[in-house]
Structures are given as C-alpha cells and as structure tokens.
Amino acid sequence: MTLDASLRDWLRLSRLATDPAGRTRIVPLVAEMAAKHVGAAAALVALIDGETMRITAAHGCHDTAFEEWELDPDALGPELEEIILERCRKVSERFEIVRSAPLIADAALFGSLVVVFESAREIGDDSLQILAGIADLAALTLSSASQFDRLERVNVELRATRAVLEKTEKLRALGEMAAGVSHDLKNILNPLGLYMQLAQRQLASGEIDQARASLDEMRGVVRRGTDLLESLRHFSRQAPDALEQQVDLNALAREAMQIAKPRMSSGRRAMPHVIEQLADPPTVLARATEVVSAIVNLLANAQDVVSSGGTITVRTGAQDDGAFVEVEDDGPGMAPDVRERIFEPFFTTKGDAGTGLGLAMVYATMVRHGGKAEVTSELGEGTRIRLWFPTRDEPRPSPQ
Ligand SMILES: Nc1ncnc2c1ncn2[C@@H]1O[C@H](COP(=O)(O)OP(=O)(O)OP(=O)(O)O)[C@@H](O)[C@H]1O
Ligand SMILES: [Mg+2]
Structure with missing residues (x-):
C-alpha cells in the first residue's frame, strides 16, 4: 500500500459523497478500500436497515450469496465476526479469521465494516488501526452523502413550493389587475351612454354633422376600452405587449x-x-x-x-x-x-x-x-x- 494509492481512494470516496450519481458507489468502494488497504482476502460492509442488518457490498468474495444474509443488528464486534466467519466458511474454507470495525455517525451505530483473512499471518501490526480509520472515513462519507441527499430533497421541495407561491402571487396580481382594469373600463365607457343619447337627439333633429361628431367620440371611447381590455391579456402573456x-x-x-x-x-x-x-x-x-x-x-x-x-x-x-x-x-x-x-x-x-x-x-x-x-x-x-x-x-x- 502506498500513500498515493490510499490518498487517491480517499479523494474518490469524498467526491462520491457530493455526487448524486455516484452515491451508490460509496459502499462498494469502501469494501474495496478495506480489503486493499488492510491487506485482507475479502471485505464486507454490513448496514443496519430497520430491524435487520444486511451485507450491502462485498469485495473479494464474489461467490458468496451475501445479499441473502440477514444479520442481527445488535451483533457487534466478536459476536458479529463469529457469525460472519461461520457463513463465510460455508462458502469457502480458506476464510479463517474475521475482524470488524463499527460504522458510527452522529453518535449512532449504523453498521460494521468487516474484513476476512485467509490466515492470521495476513494481519499486520497496523491492520486493525487502518480498518478503524477506513470505517471512520466511510461513516463520515455515508453520513454526508445522506445529508446531501436530504438537502437535495429539501431543495426540490422548496423549488416546488416556490413555484406554487409564484403561481398564487401571479393569480393574486391578476385578480388585482382584473379589478383595476374593470375599474378603469367603467371610467372610460361611462360617457358612451351619454354620447349615444346625444347622437339620438341630434339625429332626430337632423343635426347630421353633430351626430357624426358624437359617433366619432363614441368610436374613440370604444377603442380605448378595447385597448384597456387587451392589457389583461398582455398581463397573462396571452398576447404581446401593446x-x-x-x-x-x-x-x-x-x-x-x-x-x-x-x-x-x-x-x-x-x-x-x-x-x-x-x-x-x-x-x-x-x-x-x-x-x-x-x-x-x-x-x-x-x-x-x-x-x-x-x-x-x-x-x-x-x-x-x-x-x-x-x-x-x-x-x-x-x-x-x-x-x-x-x-x-x-x-x-x-x-x-x-x-x-x-x-x-x-x-x-x-x-x-x-x-x-x-x-x-x-x-x-x-x-x-x-x-x-x-x-x-x-x-x-x-x-x-
Ligand atoms: N384629489 C384627491 N383629494 C383628496 N383625496 C384623494 C384625492 N385623490 C385620491 N384621494 C384619496 O386616495 C384614496 C384612493 O384613491 P383611489 O383613486 O385609488 O380610490 P378611490 O377614488 O377611493 O376609489 P375609486 O377610484 O374606485 O373611485 C381615495 O379614497 C382618497 O382618500
Ligand atoms: Mg379614484
């Protein structure tokens, strides 16, 4: 193991925590890092999921039907190591010794990182220290990944809420605008009746030119009224602005x-x-x-x-x-x-x-x-x- 290799793995791991597409790769990478850096034949990551604990990823023991295993979530340390060794030996007798480190984040235990050796000779002086270090790192990465997940979910919810609010605000403004336009429309159309009466009177008394002038006034009033109504359509973006x-x-x-x-x-x-x-x-x-x-x-x-x-x-x-x-x-x-x-x-x-x-x-x-x-x-x-x-x-x- 070189420092370079472990540093590279550490960087990969921390990058995965903030990459939504890469989150599912965290646990397999942790298993791979544990086997590689501790020098074990195989490594497993057991995560607590409600009432049970499951092996979520394994490295170096592909022939093990580990996904099927259901483990007691309270089993810790030597107890867990014994259960796992027993199961591993059913798959291959070459597995001899199991060691584990708890995965703890925010003062809560959420699983274990387990390494499997073929012989006691494989366990070096600092193997268990490296195992504990990788377990801490894994716990930290998984916890920040779930925090990122949570943040993203909150963000999506916030965006949805904002969209609803904007729509409500737009509707409220549209309501105000509609009320305002009908107010102005009343002001503008008000004289129509008067000009109409005037035109009738002028026509009755044969004042054709004056009647024509009244009709012109009426036409102007109607034009302004229609223009005003258009502004409602502009507001709701159904028509280009005047x-x-x-x-x-x-x-x-x-x-x-x-x-x-x-x-x-x-x-x-x-x-x-x-x-x-x-x-x-x-x-x-x-x-x-x-x-x-x-x-x-x-x-x-x-x-x-x-x-x-x-x-x-x-x-x-x-x-x-x-x-x-x-x-x-x-x-x-x-x-x-x-x-x-x-x-x-x-x-x-x-x-x-x-x-x-x-x-x-x-x-x-x-x-x-x-x-x-x-x-x-x-x-x-x-x-x-x-x-x-x-x-x-x-x-x-x-x-x-
Ligand atoms: N020239 C003015 N002199 C004194 N007060 C005024 C004058 N113009 C507006 N105001 C005050 O401002 C208020 C708001 O005016 P606004 O035109 O918005 O509504 P309004 O005149 O009350 O109602 P509407 O326009 O529907 O007839 C009025 O109620 C009045 O108190
Ligand atoms: Mg007014």
Missing part, C-alpha cells in the same frame, strides 16, 4: 378630459371649473391608453372632492429630461396618513362608493413606463398629482 408610441401628453390630457366630462356634468353639484394649462411638453414613449386611463383616474378623484364650483387644473410641461401631466384640485387635501397609502390597491376613504383601485392603476402605469407619480397635498390646501414620464427613444423591456 406597443409604446411617441405620444403628445397634451393630446392625451384633452382626450382624458373629454372622457371625464360626462361624469362631471352628471352629478347634482355644480360643474367644477376646469382650467387647461397645457404647455409644450416633449413627446414621450408610452402606451397611450394606459396614460389616458391614468389621467381620467386623477380627474375622477379631483371631481369627487372639489366642492360646488371648485376648480380643477390640468397642466402639462417639460421637466428633468421628460414631460409631465398633472391634475390639481382645490378640494380638502389629504392628511399625511391618507397620503401615504393612496397607491395601495383597495385603499379608499370613500366606503362603498370607491374601490381604491384608481391610484393603484395609476401607480402601476407609472412603474411600467419608468416614470413616477408625485403627490403634493396638505389638509385644507388641495391636492396635486403629477405624472412624470422620461423622454426615451428605446422601448422599455417588458416587465416579467
């Missing part, structure tokens, strides 16, 4: 005001004054329908809070390599604890009259566009929400 286009925030702000107007005039309160302060913002790359919906949401919130004859100001402009559109009202403003939560889905102070999804949708739109929503609001001083979009040439990669 394309971003270079948009003019002034045009989108006007479209949003047009959509929000019927809601303002339908209430019993006096119409708020709507002031347009549209400057000259640079075009920005955006999904127009989402931006129109976001502005309609801001206008709807402003309409809900302004008092009779209050004022809503819609502004656009350029800011920090981008463009903004904002809606300001002279309503009651918000207390800090409300202001902090307004973008949370389902947060509302309007009871049954609100779903709390409007600003959550606005927030999601701003994240998708790489922009931001800035809130300025003080109690008694009104509220201003500014949507800022960066100017970009390249579309943003689709969120995963």
Whole structure:
C-alpha cells in the first residue's frame, strides 16, 4: 500500500459523497478500500436497515450469496465476526479469521465494516488501526452523502413550493389587475351612454354633422376600452405587449378630459371649473391608453372632492429630461396618513362608493413606463398629482 494509492481512494470516496450519481458507489468502494488497504482476502460492509442488518457490498468474495444474509443488528464486534466467519466458511474454507470495525455517525451505530483473512499471518501490526480509520472515513462519507441527499430533497421541495407561491402571487396580481382594469373600463365607457343619447337627439333633429361628431367620440371611447381590455391579456402573456408610441401628453390630457366630462356634468353639484394649462411638453414613449386611463383616474378623484364650483387644473410641461401631466384640485387635501397609502390597491376613504383601485392603476402605469407619480397635498390646501414620464427613444423591456 502506498500513500498515493490510499490518498487517491480517499479523494474518490469524498467526491462520491457530493455526487448524486455516484452515491451508490460509496459502499462498494469502501469494501474495496478495506480489503486493499488492510491487506485482507475479502471485505464486507454490513448496514443496519430497520430491524435487520444486511451485507450491502462485498469485495473479494464474489461467490458468496451475501445479499441473502440477514444479520442481527445488535451483533457487534466478536459476536458479529463469529457469525460472519461461520457463513463465510460455508462458502469457502480458506476464510479463517474475521475482524470488524463499527460504522458510527452522529453518535449512532449504523453498521460494521468487516474484513476476512485467509490466515492470521495476513494481519499486520497496523491492520486493525487502518480498518478503524477506513470505517471512520466511510461513516463520515455515508453520513454526508445522506445529508446531501436530504438537502437535495429539501431543495426540490422548496423549488416546488416556490413555484406554487409564484403561481398564487401571479393569480393574486391578476385578480388585482382584473379589478383595476374593470375599474378603469367603467371610467372610460361611462360617457358612451351619454354620447349615444346625444347622437339620438341630434339625429332626430337632423343635426347630421353633430351626430357624426358624437359617433366619432363614441368610436374613440370604444377603442380605448378595447385597448384597456387587451392589457389583461398582455398581463397573462396571452398576447404581446401593446406597443409604446411617441405620444403628445397634451393630446392625451384633452382626450382624458373629454372622457371625464360626462361624469362631471352628471352629478347634482355644480360643474367644477376646469382650467387647461397645457404647455409644450416633449413627446414621450408610452402606451397611450394606459396614460389616458391614468389621467381620467386623477380627474375622477379631483371631481369627487372639489366642492360646488371648485376648480380643477390640468397642466402639462417639460421637466428633468421628460414631460409631465398633472391634475390639481382645490378640494380638502389629504392628511399625511391618507397620503401615504393612496397607491395601495383597495385603499379608499370613500366606503362603498370607491374601490381604491384608481391610484393603484395609476401607480402601476407609472412603474411600467419608468416614470413616477408625485403627490403634493396638505389638509385644507388641495391636492396635486403629477405624472412624470422620461423622454426615451428605446422601448422599455417588458416587465416579467
Ligand atoms: N384629489 C384627491 N383629494 C383628496 N383625496 C384623494 C384625492 N385623490 C385620491 N384621494 C384619496 O386616495 C384614496 C384612493 O384613491 P383611489 O383613486 O385609488 O380610490 P378611490 O377614488 O377611493 O376609489 P375609486 O377610484 O374606485 O373611485 C381615495 O379614497 C382618497 O382618500
Ligand atoms: Mg379614484
């Protein structure tokens, strides 16, 4: 035996512990190492398996039907050696002496490493010491292999759990998204009935051009509504994302005001004054329908809070390599604890009259566009929400 040979075997053994494909080769290698390095004619590895102990691998005694042997798991040392010798001699009389070393890991006995000699002369001074050393090494390797096994199983379970969680999270988000889209859809489709009535009236009185204009408005509203529904399909990845286009925030702000107007005039309160302060913002790359919906949401919130004859100001402009559109009202403003939560889905102070999804949708739109929503609001001083979009040439990669 050279140090090189034993070192090589030791390295093979330790590598097998971390190789899932090689784990079944550990026990046969231990038997082989024991026979070779102890200088025995044969070696066996007996492992405790529940109520019995079985020979799991053997080296140098191929003709032995060792797999059939069932041994007493409590048999240890000389007792075990005697039983094994008796069985070995039935196979071949050349086997004369048996020695064993226990396999212990984590303070538990889980088997024995057994070597069989043909003559007492084969047992060298340090044979039993080498046997004990190999048994320790084998125990350590087998125990770390089973720990690796356990870790791998836990890992597989964790991956499975994570997949379920991700699916649940996706479904939850899809639910929120569906609620949000239906919320925005209601906002957008709201004026349809009004334009329809108007068109009917105009047709009845022969105002064909005006009726045509009302129909055009209706067509625009339906187009925005369909686009909005598409966003649900994009979310569930059933359809490619709607394309971003270079948009003019002034045009989108006007479209949003047009959509929000019927809601303002339908209430019993006096119409708020709507002031347009549209400057000259640079075009920005955006999904127009989402931006129109976001502005309609801001206008709807402003309409809900302004008092009779209050004022809503819609502004656009350029800011920090981008463009903004904002809606300001002279309503009651918000207390800090409300202001902090307004973008949370389902947060509302309007009871049954609100779903709390409007600003959550606005927030999601701003994240998708790489922009931001800035809130300025003080109690008694009104509220201003500014949507800022960066100017970009390249579309943003689709969120995963
Ligand atoms: N302009 C505003 N002035 C004062 N409070 C506001 C204003 N805009 C939003 N808020 C507050 O933020 C909350 C959340 O607004 P959000 O648009 O998300 O939901 P909502 O308006 O309550 O419900 P829904 O949009 O379904 O009508 C509102 O309930 C309100 O308390
Ligand atoms: Mg709202």
